[in-house]
Amino acid sequence: MELGVYSFGSLARDPQSGELVSSAQATRNLLEAIRVADEVGLDYFGIGEHHTPEMPASAAATILAAAASVTENITLASAVTVLSTDDPVRVFQQFATVDALSNGRAEITAGRGSSTDSFPLFGYSLGDYDKLYAEKLDLLLAINANQNVTWSGSTRPALHDAPVVPRPDAGSLPIWLGTGGNPSSSVRAGLLGLPVSYGIIGGAPARFAPLTELYRNTARANGMAEADIKVSVGSPGFIGEDGKTARDDFWPHWHNTMGVIGSQRGFAAPARLSYDRDASGTGALFVGSPEEIAERIVALHGALGHMRHFFQMDFGDMPQAQLLRSIELLGTRVKPLVDEALAEAAGQPTGA
Amino acid sequence: MATIGIIGAGKVGTAIARLAIAAGDEVLVVASPGAQYFEQIVALTVPGARAATLGEVADAAELTILAVPFGKVDTVSLNRFNDAIVVDASNHWEPVDGIPAILHGADPGLSSSELVQRLHPGVRLVKSLNHLGYHDMDTDGAPAGAANRRAVAVAGDHAAANSTVAAFLDRIGFDAVDLGALAAGAVLQPGEQIFGRFVQREELAALAAGRELAA
Ligand SMILES: NC(=O)c1ccc[n+]([C@@H]2O[C@H](COP(=O)([O-])OP(=O)(O)OC[C@H]3O[C@@H](n4cnc5c(N)ncnc54)[C@H](OP(=O)(O)O)[C@@H]3O)[C@@H](O)[C@H]2O)c1
Numbered sequence: 001m002e003l004g005v006y007s008f009g010s011l012a013r014d015p016q017s018g019e020l021v022s023s024a025q026a027t028r029n030l031l032e033a034i035r036v037a038d039e040v041g042l043d044y045f046g047i048g049e050h051h052t053p054e055m056p057a058s059a060a061a062t063i064l065a066a067a068a069s070v071t072e073n074i075t076l077a078s079a080v081t082v083l084s085t086d087d088p089v090r091v092f093q094q095f096a097t098v099d100a101l102s103n104g105r106a107e108i109t110a111g112r113g114s115s116t117d118s119f120p121l122f123g124y125s126l127g128d129y130d131k132l133y134a135e136k137l138d139l140l141l142a143i144n145a146n147q148n149v150t151w152s153g154s155t156r157p158a159l160h161d162a163p164v165v166p167r168p169d170a171g172s173l174p175i176w177l178g179t180g181g182n183p184s185s186s187v188r189a190g191l192l193g194l195p196v197s198y199g200i201i202g203g204a205p206a207r208f209a210p211l212t213e214l215y216r217n218t219a220r221a222n223g224m225a226e227a228d229i230k231v232s233v234g235s236p237g238f239i240g241e242d243g244k245t246a247r248d249d250f251w252p253h254w255h256n257t258m259g260v261i262g263s264q265r266g267f268a269a270p271a272r273l274s275y276d277r278d279a280s281g282t283g284a285l286f287v288g289s290p291e292e293i294a295e296r297i298v299a300l301h302g303a304l305g306h307m308r309h310f311f312q313m314d315f316g317d318m319p320q321a322q323l324l325r326s327i328e329l330l331g332t333r334v335k336p337l338v339d340e341a342l343a344e345a346a347g348q349p350t351g352a
Numbered sequence: 353m354a355t356i357g358i359i360g361a362g363k364v365g366t367a368i369a370r371l372a373i374a375a376g377d378e379v380l381v382v383a384s385p386g387a388q389y390f391e392q393i394v395a396l397t398v399p400g401a402r403a404a405t406l407g408e409v410a411d412a413a414e415l416t417i418l419a420v421p422f423g424k425v426d427t428v429s430l431n432r433f434n435d436a437i438v439v440d441a442s443n444h445w446e447p448v449d450g451i452p453a454i455l456h457g458a459d460p461g462l463s464s465s466e467l468v469q470r471l472h473p474g475v476r477l478v479k480s481l482n483h484l485g486y487h488d489m490d491t492d493g494a495p496a497g498a499a500n501r502r503a504v505a506v507a508g509d510h511a512a513a514n515s516t517v518a519a520f521l522d523r524i525g526f527d528a529v530d531l532g533a534l535a536a537g538a539v540l541q542p543g544e545q546i547f548g549r550f551v552q553r554e555e556l557a558a559l560a561a562g563r564e565l566a567a
Contacts, residue, residue, distance in 0.1 A: 126450025182362045203487020210396040266542025
């Protein structure tokens with residue numbers, strides 16, 4: 001099972017000065033986090049395109065290109081690319097470039113994203129969302145399938161046998177569909193022949209089991225090869241030496257971010273009580289000790305059969321050292337425990 | 353056993369549908385215009401429910417839940433729902449809806465549900481189930497009389513319709529608090545204190561009335 005991290009490039013608070021770092025420093029911090037994730041043996045790092053002063057990772061592919069040259073093994077991905085407000089030709093070129101520089105480690109996840117700041121920024125209307133998304137995904141997949149592209153639609157000028165380069169050595173880029181749980185998105189992923197990535201930020205993640213089944217059924221009915229039918233999960237998470245400390249350490253940052261988002265969207269920041277519920281047992285926040293988190297990942301794997309789980313850790317001004325420590329624990333402590341548990345489960349006689 | 357219609361088989365629609373099935377109701381779910389594999393969606397996300405057309409729902413349902421994005425409320429055709437009880441679970445949620453057509457030129461003093469009512473003047477609209485997260489719907493229902501039972505509000509201009517929805521809420525695990533007229537449901541919108549907050553009956557009533565709570 002692959003484990004990893006994703007980030008929107010949150011501004012860290014400098015523990016010495018007490019100040020928030022600049023957005024430029026946050027960008028360098030993100031590069032450092034990717035390098036550390038690679039060093040500690042994690043499989044995946046995703047950058048979620050974001051355009052806010054608190055989370056300034058607006059140009060994911062540029063950061064990933066820098067990461068390509070300072071990492072060895074880790075997958076370098078978007079999580080997610082807000083495709084509706086971007087040009088699929090440019091998205092492909094950028095990620096194919098990352099793929100070339102990283103010797104085949106780039107991936108794209110296309111999705112709605114959790115914020116809509118990119119719509120006014122790039123001059124699109126949210127009212128056109130469905131059409132933009134469907135057309136741009138169609139074009140991106142067409143580009144991924146063939147170097148020379150012929151395509152027409154209503155959201156951008158047509159292409160006539162236009163070469164889109166560079167090309168990935170493997171022939172194509174892995175492109176995932178990101179969704180937050182609307183059932184029709186799972187169907188769409190299966191019908192498009194794509195792997196699916198679930199962003200699960202509330203409730204009990206195991207409740208996504210019917211959606212993964214829906215996806216797998218649709219994918220099979222659509223003739224997808226078993227090996228290509230893949231599910232991944234992204235969730236908030238944070239790992240500390242022991243469970244209680246992890247939950248105490250993560251709480252102010254989670255509360256801070258939820259307070260900011262809540263004030264924008266009209267809901268109250270969560271109370272500690274509901275946080276503690278969500279951060280334990282079957283909840284959506286994977287916050288705890290390496291042992292607790294490993295156990296919860298394995299339990300969820302039993303329900304969803306996902307092949308990759310990655311965590312957003314750097315909420316609300318978390319100091320960089322704290323983020324790096326959590327990444328390190330995920331790689332050096334959680335990953336071996338998960339590997340061991342899954343190997344043990346696989347070795348057991350079936351029908352247990 | 354009542355028949356419940358669901359329009360919008362997304363996160364919220366399927367969560368409410370599961371609660372209705374668990375309560376022993378018959379549940380009919382209407383597909384979106386572009387839906388594919390809809391029978392599968394219903395079979396897997398709401399076992400026990402049945403895919404149905406808008407017409408079937410209009411004929412059979414005691415009440416129908418409207419659980420589509422606010423910006424798409426105008427894509428649902430409710431002409432056959434004259435006098436029918438329709439529960440508006442939608443919210444104007446900017447990250448999804450932006451500023452949709454229904455808001456263009458709208459009186460800013462009106463709540464989102466009042467705009468939905470104007471769009472579909474023939475239905476008996478009741479605002480409810482919009483103020484709790486979909487995952488809370490899955491977890492927070494409790495039997496009548498349970499000490500920690502969550503409360504859910506109803507607001508609509510037809511007292512009998514409010515009562516029918518209140519009885520439905522009670523069946524699916526929530527204490528209902530009737531706020532009266534549809535306009536009173538403004539206190540349930542995003543940005544208001546009740547929105548997204550775990551509240552019980554007394555607290556909900558007090559917050560809706562703008563009263564301070566005794567500590
Ligand atoms: N998410 C929450 O926690 C929450 C809580 C309370 C209230 N609400 C409100 O409830 C509503 C639904 O939210 P959601 O989170 O469930 O969104 P969602 O997961 O995107 O689901 C919306 C569903 O409506 C369907 N739909 C769209 N147009 C339709 C039409 N004309 N006829 C039938 N179905 C149609 C969509 O189908 P396609 O995907 O095929 O287009 C989709 O299945 C929104 O107004 C939201 O503000 C949300």
